[in-house]
Amino acid sequence: MSHNHVHIHKHEVKAKNLVYSILLNLLITVAQIVGGIISGSLALISDALHNFSDVLSxxxxxxxxxxxxxxxxxxxxxxxxxxxxxxxFVNAATLIIVAFILIYGAVERFFHPHEIKSNLVIWLAVLGIAVNGLSVILLKKDADHNLNMKSAYLHLLTDMMASVAVLVGGLLMKFYGWFWVDSVMTILIAVYLIVVGYDLIKKATKMLMLFTPEHIDIKEIVREVHKVPGAGKLHHIHVWHLNEEEIHLEAHLDCPEDFTLTQFDEVLHRIELVLFENFGINHITIQPEFKKEDPKDFIVQD
Structure with missing residues (x-):
């Protein structure tokens, strides 16, 4: 059995950006909890809870x-x-859990509205936009290359949007006295959390369950490998994400001749280049076979 992998340049995630974001979110969480209690705003407290869930995430x-x-x-x-x-996965799950808690509280408050100190809500919402906006900028580049960082980035992005919603609600309460807007804004924030959380949890689950990466077609892999000179029938194939940076493939290759190891390594090298260049697969393990009696299906139940 031969194993090869292609070394590729990996984006270096900066942990210090996460540390800065944690400190910033601790600041806004404390400020919003205190402000929410003083002002009586559920939307502000819900935004603070969301921010605290971000700190944990x-x-x-x-x-x-x-x-x-x-x-x-x-x-x-x-x-x-x-x-x-x-x-x-855990971060995405917490997004959804927090969202349902917010909806419950918002519905209850909607039927029992009370006056809210809108000026404090407005200024703390502005602070939330500034702090979360800075955190989003810090993590944006890493989020494009790493699912873990993307989950953290989405937490912060939804926080920023939540703060914008709270600001709008605060302005409507200040100038029109529409205190029911506080509950409506809370529900809108929660619905958005459920949407982004579901998408993220689906992607993480697929990777954890070793699903074939979405952009890869097993039949197309077989077609391309069979074009390689010296390659026989590729079968018993598994393709999965180890993490976001590494895609692994393992398979059996029914060789047309009784190759020497040197000859097989040459064929393997050509296969490796095809799989990396066409599909981004950078870790390859292929078991060579010659006239072996075993199942020749692409997918074999182990």
């Missing part, structure tokens, strides 16, 4: 990021590279 993301950089060992032959996928 950012800490979890930071820990997962550190763990994922650990080197492989005898007991952990892949290292802890999938820690960031677990963090993304």
């Amino acid at each position: 950012l800490v979890f993301s930071l820990v997962a990021h550190k763990l994922s950089r650990r080197k492989a060992s005898i007991d952990q032959t892949f290292g802890l590279k999938r820690a960031e996928l677990i963090a993304a």
